[in-house]
Amino acid sequence: MLELRNIRKVYNAGSITELKLFDDFSLTVDDGEFVSVIGSNGSGKTSLLNIICGSIPIESGDVLVGGESIAKEKDFVRCRRIGRVYQNPSLGTSPNLTMLENLSLADNKGKSFGLRFGINKKRIDYYTEQLASLGLGLEDKLNVKMGALSGGQRQAVALLMATMTPLEFLILDEHTAALDPKTAEVIMQLTDRVVREKGLTAIMVTHNLRYAVEYGTRLIMMDKGSIAFDKRGAEKAALTTDEVLAKFNTLSIE
Amino acid sequence: MLDSIISTLTQGFIYALISFGVYITYSILDFPDLTTDGSFPLGAAVTAVLLTNGCNPYLTLLVAIAVGALAGLITGLIHVKLHVRDLLAGIITMTALFSINLQIGGSNLVVERATATIFNAEPIMTLFGGMSLLYRKLIVSFILIVVVKIILDLYFKTKSGLLLRAVGDNQTLVTALAKDKGNMKILGLVIANALVALAGCIVCHEQRSFSATMGTGQVVFGLATVIIGITLFRRMSFVKGTTAVVIGSILYKACITVALAAGLPANLLKLITALLFLLVLVLSGRKGEEIIHA
Structure with missing residues (x-):
């Protein structure tokens, strides 16, 4: 279980551009939930993810996993249990390393990065099989530099890398936003499959209302640093894109 | 003529150690590290003092590596722990090292x-004693550079090496792998400056002297050779970066030899170094933006 308790987050504190985003923000995500988070620009969606991952500091409040506070853990320490996929496909992989080297790095997460040979040849079959399951024709490009692949291909590999080792939380930060509609659909279906197969707890920020409605087990709409709308279970399943859009518009007009 | 070619090659091999260091910081870590101008004479100063005091010459190699590593560690700590910008962190260490080098070796030490x-x-004399000193220098420096190159190439393939390459490429990925990107940068700076100080050490053996100003322009030399090497072999992916920068180093030293042979006064050497670097930047189409952006 992931808990955000009484989070207070102020940007540019003390300056003329001070912006109080979260004042007393709390959110609990149960194990196995797949939460879609929507909301207009500046509503705090990405800040929410950054606070969970420890990428930005908070003024007060607490972040807990399974009842234990992780607020004092640095970002890279929290990453032991968190996998994250970003909007920008180039953030999830290392462009000058080959795909095989990238996958080998991801495969070694949680273990020591010492002086052993970086690529484990015995794992190549496994990588090939995983890549083939993406259906993007990547399985014969293991020795191609990551930077030479398309955004969609890189994002698919980034997703594979983020979920390769055991993890508790998958954080998806508008991870389909930079992709063309067809590739976005492929990545979204892939995400859904990975989350189901691995039984992950996932939080997905998206601007695509249809994805938010179609995928996931819970839908949260953020507005100006608070939760305007929170539906789960059967209520969530019954939601339609039109309903959500209507609700979204009432908030945006204010 | 032949002697001149041999000595240029020797210079190219020895100074290629600086190219390796700059290759790691500039090309792999994307960190413009000016510590180089201080760690190079540091290696030479320590070596000159040790040799003068009767230390085993081979031991000086290890000591130089250690003090260079320390210099890199300091720049790394200033940058990572004290959050000083990369360029400034290097400038601080470089400036401090100038005084430290004077303390160690004075302004000149022969x-x-x-x-x-x-x-x-020994054992070099047993192995290559039949050759003249000129050829012996070539052989020894060639062996050294090949050994260091092979070690580096192997290191880049280890898990640690892959992570080091990733940190310059995409820091976010390193964090995502639950590793501290700051520690990886420090490690890179430690290795790079150890190599640069080793270059200083061998130069001291070769020319039998240390001078406090010998570091000036070495980072420019390193950057130029890395950019020459990488630009020349850009389309030949089978040529390793380490090989490319050694060739860059030899070409660079050849240009200097030609300039001197053409009657250039030695006092203008740094001017030529700077102009040559500018020429390399313009020709390679980089124009320095990658140096400044970090």
Whole structure:
């Protein structure tokens, strides 16, 4: 279980551009939930993810996993249990390393990065099989530099890398936003499959209302640093894109 | 003529150690590290003092590596722990090292003719004693550069090496792998400056002297050779970066040799170094933006 308790987050504190985003923000995500988070620009969606991952500091409040506070853990320490996929496909992989080297790095997460040979040849079959399951024709490009692949291909590999080792939380930060509609659909279906197969707890920020409605087990709409709308279970399943859009518009007009 | 080619090659091999260091910081870590101008004479100063005091010449190699590593560690700590910008962190260490080098070796220190160096101590004399000193220097520096190159190439393939390459490429990925990107940068700076100080050490053996100003322009040399090497072999992916920068180093030293042979006064050497670097930047189409952006 992931808990955000009484989070207070102020940007540019003390300056003329001070912006109080979260004042007393709390959110609990149960194990196995797949939460879609929507909301207009500046509503705090990405800040929410950054606070969970420890990428930005908070003024007060607490972040807990399974009842234990992780607020004092640095970002890279929290990453032991968190996998994250970003909007920008180039953030999830290392462009000058080959795909095989990238996958080998991801495969070694949680273990020591010492002086052993970086690529484990015995794992190549496994990588090939995983890549083939993406259906993007990547399985014969293991020795191609990551930077030479398309955004969609890189994002698919980034997703594979983020979920390769055991993890508790998958954080998806508008991870389909930079992709063309067809590739976005492929990545979204892939995400859904990975989350189901691995039984992950996932939080997905998206601007695509249809994805938010179609995928996931819970839908949260953020507005100006608070939760305007929170539906789960059967209520969530019954939601339609039109309903959500209507609700979204009432908030945006204010 | 032949002697001149041999000595240019020797220079190219020895100074290629600086190219390796700059290759790691500039090309792999994307960190413009000016510590180089201080760690190079640091390696030479320590070596000159040790040789003068009768230390085993081969031991000086290890000591130089250690003090260079320390210099890199300091720049790394200033940058990572004290959050000082990369360029400034290097400038701080470089400036501090100038005084430290003066303290260690004075403004000039000459190693006596009678003192054994890595070029004429055992077991080198047993192996290559039949050759003239000129050729012996070439052989020894070639062996050294090949050994260091192979070690580096192997290191880049280890898990640690892959992570080091990733940190310059995409820091976010390193964090995502639950590793501290700051520690990886420090590690890179430590390795790079250890190599640069080793270059200073071998130069001291080769020319039997240390001078406090010998570091000036070495980072420019390193950057130029890395950019020459990488630009020349850009389309030949089978040529490793380490090989490319050694060739860059040799070409660079060849240009200097030609300039001197054409009658250029030695006092203008740094001017030529700077102009040559500018030429390399313009021709390679980089124009320095990658140096400044970090």
